[in-house]
Every structure is written in structure tokens, then in C-alpha cells.
Amino acid sequence: MLGAFVNAFRTPDLRRKLLFVMGIIVLFRLGSAIPTPGVDYVKVQEGLAGVDDQGIFGLINLFSGGALLQLSIFALGIMPYITASIILQLLVVVIPRLETLKKEGQAGQAKITQYTRYLTLGLAILQSTGIVALARNGAIFGNQGGGESLLVDDKVTTLLLMVVTMTAGTAMIMWFGELITEHGIGNGMSILIFTSVVSSFPGALWGIKESRGWDVFGLVIAIGLVIMAAVIFIEQAQRRIPVQYARRMVGRKMFGGTSTYIPLKVNQAGVIPVIFASSLLYLPTLTSNFNTSNSGWSVWVQRHFGTGDHPYYMITYVALIIFFTYFYVSITFNPTEVADNMKKYGGFVPGIRAGKPTEDYLAYVLSRITFPGAIYLALVALVPLIALVVVNANQNFPFGGTSLLIMVGVGLDTVKQIESQLQQRHYEGFLR
Secondary structure, eight states, X not given: OHHXXXXXXXXXXXXXXXXXXXXXXXXXXXXXXXXXTTBOHHHHHHHHHTOSSOGGGHHHHHHTTTTTTTTBTTTTTTHHHHHHHHHHHHHHHHOHHHHHXXXXXXXXXXXXXXXXXXXXXXXXXXXXXXXXXXXXXXXXTXXXXXXXXXXXXXXXXXXXXXXXXXXXXXXXXXXXXXXXXXXXXXXXXXXXXXXXXXXXXXXXXXXXXXXXXXXXXXXXXXXHHHHHHHHHHHHHOEEEEEEEEOOEXXXXXXXXXXXXXXXXXXXXXXXXXXXXXXXXXXXXXXXXXXXXXXXXXHHHHHHHHSSSXXXXXXXXXXXXXXXXXXXXXXXXXXXXXXXXXXXXXXXXXXXXXXXXXXXXXXXXXXXXXXXXXXXXXXXXXXXXXXXXHHTOOOTTOSSSHHHHHHHHHHHHHHHHHHHXXXXXXXXXXXXX
């Protein structure tokens, strides 16, 4: 494997791409440490030192590599782009115009990408406004409002400058991701998310060591490696549906007669259901944070959904993950469309008639394979919540939840792309 790394850097084109990606990552991490103009840096550091977990902003802080709670220029991270992409994927199914654009190929996809950028900026403005408001009343670290302001002053110009800076930071991150996709290796947005997640690992592991000692630290590492191996195994698992293409004559040439398969992954939905469920569960707690009167419903929400270790939270979390898994799979894989394309090009599943029977068979297999995938996502997402209760680790328990799914998924995809590049240049390969 180390020899393959050496071979990769010996190839001028591949070396240039890898160094370009590393350079963008350095700039991305640098921007995550630069405070936003108008922020009282000393008060922010004092607030970070006095907080044991990241409260309701844990997911956004994870995707920003810790930049959110530091109120840096990249505080919003890549989260607005992720949200915009998910919304556009859902709207493609609902709005006929977007569905038509999707079917137009590269030109239509470019238009959808442009809409995603506009929506990302709009969401960035909304989210930055909310973050600035919470920083102004001192509620960003989980306080019930009425805390000490984290800003140097309350002038309108200062507030607007912070909103504009954070929004511009999101636009720059989006640009970084597109540069990596175009000039580097792998999907740029995924690599930036991967970088943000990995950057929180050393601090999270050291926090466990400081609070629980070397014994628990070693146990966490051992359990983490087992969980990671299991996640890699499930992420690679797939149900292959064989497809046979009949031979046909076109002029004097014979076409078809080949065999292939349709790969249906056990985790067909990826990490999207976990993000959906986490984001939805943050809404009631976020709303209660803006309520400074400490009413009954606000106290109830904070008690049951504020920390993540309550049974109500866990049960709701699992139910939402299972629901969103089925929902997302249903809109991303259309058995009717796949069956029609197979019939159009003379393909069929052995033993299954083309057309409606093939559609029913694909829907049957998909529904059966989605259930274990949903349970798997729910179990992995519960790992950090269980650790919060059993190990007494904070909500940044590294080996579990969204962080582990992202690391494994992006890591495997990037390794495969490097492997393909090496194979094209007649090297032994990356995984051998």
C-alpha cells in the first residue's frame, strides 16, 4: 500500500492533483480558525472551555470542523450546501420542470447545480442570521438566553458584517469543493466534509482520555476499530440482481447477448437519513433556545431532547431514521424507470418477464433490503448516544453516528478513484 502511495506521487498528473487537494484542505482549515469580524474571541474561548458538549449545534459544528462554535468565517461549513442539495433532490420528484431538467443530461444538471448554489446562499443568510442572534444573547453554547453577548457591540453594521462574512465563507467553501472536483481527485464537497469530521477526532479522543483515563481510552479505540470494520463491511455489501441482454441484429451487426447486474446496496440511502433525522430533532430544541421565558413546553423540550441521552430522544431518532431511509430510497431508485429502460434495450432478469413483473420484482427486493439498511443506520447513529450514557463520553464520541458513516463512505470512494487512476497507468493498484 505504501508502494502504491509512492507510485501515485511519482506520476506527475496524479501528484499534481493530490497536492492541489491538500492545498485546498489547508486553506479550508485555516479559514475555520479565523474569527468573524465583530466576535469577542476571548469570550468565545471562555464559553468553549465551560461547555461539555455542543448541544443542539453538534451536527452543524461537526460539518464545520468545529468552526461553528468558534464563530469563524467558515462557521456554517458545508451544511447549507448539503441542505440545499437534499431539498433540490426532493423537489426534482415534485416539480415537473426540475424533473425535465434532470432528464436533459449535462445541460439540465448544470442548471440544477446553479439552482443549488442560489438556494445555498439563501440558506446561508438565514442560518448566519440565526447564529448571530444566538451569539448576541449568549445562547449559542446551550444557555436558555439572557447570557453574556459574544459580540464586541450590538451595532447594526456589526451584525450585518457578520452575516455577510459567514455567507461569503459558505460561498468560498462551495467554490473550494468545485475546484477539488474539477482539478483534484474525488468529490470536492465530500472531501471537505471528510476533512471537517476527521479534524474533530484528536480532540474527541483526548477528551475521553482526560475524563476517563487510559483504560477507557483503550477500550474506546478497540470498540471503534470493530465498529469501523463492521461499517466498512455493510457499506460494501450489495444485492446483485442479474440482468441478461438478448441478442439483436442491427443491419449486419449483432448487438447484445451480454450479462450484467444491478447492484442494490444494503445502505442504499447513505448518510442522508441520519442528517434528516438529526436536523429535524434540532428544530424543537432550537426553538426553545429562542424562548427566554422558560415556559413549560420549553423546559420539557430541553429536558427530553436537549442532551440526546433521554429514551424519548432515542426512540424518536430511530423512528425518523427508519422513515427517512424508506422515503429517500423511494425517491432515488425508481423501479418503474429501471424496468422500462431494461425493456427498451432488450434486458431482462432471468426467470422474470420484462415490464410490470420486473418492476414488481425490483420493488420487492428493494423493500426487503431497505429494512436491514435502515436498522443498520439506526444502530450506528445510536452509538454516540449510548456512549454518552455508558462511557460518560461527550456527544463528540468519534466512532459512531454521522461522523463514522461519512469517513468510511468518502474514504472508500476516494480510494477507489485513486485505484482507478493507478490502474490506468499500469500500476499494481492502491488496495493490493
